[in-house]
Amino acid sequence: MKSLYRPLKIGNAVVKGNIFLAPLAGYTDRAFRSVCTLMGADLAYTEMVSCEALIRNSEKTEGLLAKADAEEYYAVQVFSGNAQTAGEAVKKVNKHKPLIIDLNCGCPVPKIIKSGAGSALMQNPEKVAEIIRAMKDNTDIPVTVKIRTGWDANSLNYLEVAEKAVEAGAALVCMHCRTRSQAYGGTADWSHLKKLKEALGDLPVLGSGDMFSAKAVKQVMEESGIDGVMLARGAIGNPFLFREIRHYLQTGGLLPPPSPAEKMDIAFQQLKLSVKYKDEKTAVNEMKKQMCAYTKGLPGSSEIRNKMVHSDSFQTYEAIFEEYMKMLQTRRDYIEF
Numbered sequence: 516m517k518s519l520y521r522p523l524k525i526g527n528a529v530v531k532g533n534i535f536l537a538p539l540a541g542y543t544d545r546a547f548r549s550v551c552t553l554m555g556a557d558l559a560y561t562e563m564v565s566c567e568a569l570i571r572n573s574e575k576t577e578g579l580l581a582k583a584d585a586e587e588y589y590a591v592q593v594f595s596g597n598a599q600t601a602g603e604a605v606k607k608v609n610k611h612k613p614l615i616i617d618l619n620c621g622c623p624v625p626k627i628i629k630s631g632a633g634s635a636l637m638q639n640p641e642k643v644a645e646i647i648r649a650m651k652d653n654t655d656i657p658v659t660v661k662i663r664t665g666w667d668a669n670s671l672n673y674l675e676v677a678e679k680a681v682e683a684g685a686a687l688v689c690m691h692c693r694t695r696s697q698a699y700g701g702t703a704d705w706s707h708l709k710k711l712k713e714a715l716g717d718l719p720v721l722g723s724g725d726m727f728s729a730k731a732v733k734q735v736m737e738e739s740g741i742d743g744v745m746l747a748r749g750a751i752g753n754p755f756l757f758r759e760i761r762h763y764l765q766t767g768g769l770l771p772p773p774s775p776a777e778k779m780d781i782a783f784q785q786l787k788l789s790v791k792y793k794d795e796k797t798a799v800n801e802m803k804k805q806m807c808a809y810t811k812g813l814p815g816s817s818e819i820r821n822k823m824v825h826s827d828s829f830q831t832y833e834a835i836f837e838e839y840m841k842m843l844q845t846r847r848d849y850i851e852f
C-alpha cells in the first residue's frame with residue numbers, strides 16, 4: 516500500500532511531499548510561507564495575484580510574486596476572468612520561476628466574481644479551459660487549478676470543470692469541498708473528493724476544506740484516495756500542524772502540541788521576517804491578526820493581545836515578547852496547556 520505521506524509529481528515538477536499550504540489572501544506572504552516551510556509544508560502558495568494588475572505593471576501586485584529565502588520552491592496562484600489577460604500575465608510570472616502556476620476558480624468575493632474570475636468560473640467550464648490554454652501557451656511551468664464543488668448546491672459541476680481543465684492541460688486539480696454559496700461556512704463535503712479522484716485517474720488531486728488536524732487529513736486521504744491536501748485556516752497561528760500531520764502520516768503517532776514558548780518564538784520569527792520583507796509599519800499592522808491567532812488559548816493571552824493591538828512598532832513588539840517569555844519562565848500553569 517502507498518504511504519499516505521509521499522512525493523508528488525505535478526507535470527514535469529516533483530514535490531518532496533504532499534502536504535501543502537493553501538493560497539490565503541492576506542496571509543500567505545513570504546513571512547508566513549517561510550515559517551510554514553520551516554514547520555514542514557512541502558509547497559506553499561502565494562496569495563492570489565491579479566493577472567490584470569500584473570499586466571498593468573502594478574508594483575505592489577508584482578511584489579506578491581516574490582519567493583521567500585527559506586523556500587526551495589513555491590507556487591504562484593493567479594486569478595483572471597479573461598484568457599488573453601491571463602496569458603500575458605503568465606509571462607511575468609515565468610520570470611519568478613515558481614514550481615507551478617495555479618488558476619483560482621474558487622474565490623467567492625463579489626468584486627472578483629463580477630470580473631468573471633474566481634468562483635464565477637465554476638459557471639463557465641469552457642472559459643476555464645480557454646484560460647488554461649492561454650496560460651499554457653505562455654509557459655513551460657505546470658499549470659494547475661483550484662476549484663470548488665460548484666456555484667451552489669443545485670449546480671455541483673466540479674467533474675465537468677475538472678475534466679475541461681485537464682483536457683486543456685491542467686497538471687493537478689485541487690478542490691475546496693464547498694460551493695461558492697457556502698463561502699467558508701458549514702462543513703466541507705469530502706465525499707466529492709473520491710468521485711473526483713476516480714474520474715481523473717492518475718492525475719494528482721488535492722483536497723481542501725476543514726483540514727484542521729492530523730486525524731482529519733489521514734481520514735480524508737484514506738476515504739477518498741486523493742494525492743495530498745492543502746492546509747488553510749488550520750495553519751493560521753498554527754504552522755505546527757504541518758509537522759504534526761507529517762509525523763502522524765509517517766508513524767501513526769501524535770506529537771505533543773507546541774509549548775507556549777515555542778508558539779511565541781515562531782510568531783516572533785514570523786514578525787521579524789515580515790519586517791525584513793515589508794516596511795515596518797505594514798508588517799506590524801498586518802501581523803496583528805496573525806499574532807492574535809498564535810496567542811489564542813495561551814496563558815495571559817488576552818493581556819498580551821491587548822498590548823499587541825495597541826503597538827505600532829517592531830521595538831514595542833519585541834519588548835512585549837521579551838516580557839511574555841519572562842512571564843512564562845516564572846509561571847508554571849502554562850505547563851498544563
Ligand SMILES: Cc1cc2nc3c(=O)[nH]c(=O)nc-3n(C[C@H](O)[C@H](O)[C@H](O)COP(=O)(O)O)c2cc1C
Nearest residue numbers: 537538539540562563661691723724725726747748
Ligand atoms: C482568509 C482566506 C483567504 C483565502 N484566500 C484564498 C486565495 O487567495 N486563493 C484560493 O484559492 N483560496 C483562498 N482561500 C481558500 C483556502 O485556500 C481554502 O481552500 C479554504 O479556506 C478551505 O480550507 P479550510 O476549511 O481548511 O480553511 C482563502 C480562505 C480564507 C479563509
